[in-house]
Amino acid sequence: MVRVALITGASRGIGAATALVLAEHGYRVVVNHRASAPQAEEVVATIAAAGGEAVAIKADVTVPNDVTAMVDEIDQRWGGTDVLVHNALTPFAITSFAELSWEQLGGKLDSELRAAFLTTKAVVPGMVSRGYGRLIYLSTGLSRRAREGMITLGTAKAALDQFVRYVALELAPHGITANLVAPATVEGTKVAEQVTAERLRELAAAAPMRRLARPDDVAKTVAFLASEDSGFTTGHYLPVNGGLEMD
Structure with a gap:
């Protein structure tokens, strides 16, 4: 059976790498984007050139109506969503607690959980009806390990982590897994672009593998969780950090 994977925020970085890796594994891939159609279409074209199937959906x-329309389009085109990779990053402020406003913190919490809630709500009924599903959410090591200036992102992702555990608990009897992938700083991503070059060098040096994570490192971990081989793995937080943290 050909599975269908929806990757949110898939026009670049981790999302694009995940789309390419899942397509290589035989998935039909939905490349979601908000306002980057040319980049999303480029990902689709790369997949098609390699013999895969993909579509870009804005x-x-x-936004509830956007999510509903996207999932309806997937249902009509390919019969449903088997894998959700929730990767889309909502904006956040880099600031100290001293300078932090409630609008900054509360706004990030709202957008982070709203996006996860809406996408999950949209795809889960179909997964339940088919008795199969893979829900994968991109978190961050900052949800467990604080770093100066990253209070909004770290706090919002910590809330996402717990949301996913509750989803995993409730949906396990239906053959649906829900897991978190938590990379350290990933080169070439929007988060990395907000960090100085000197700080990026320091972060790379701090990892035992002496480099930053790459989008493909994250995508390959996601691919395992998207596979049927991961069927007894749910409610877990999987770091991708080159040994920066070891539990």
């Missing part, structure tokens, strides 16, 4: 994952 949708803001914090």
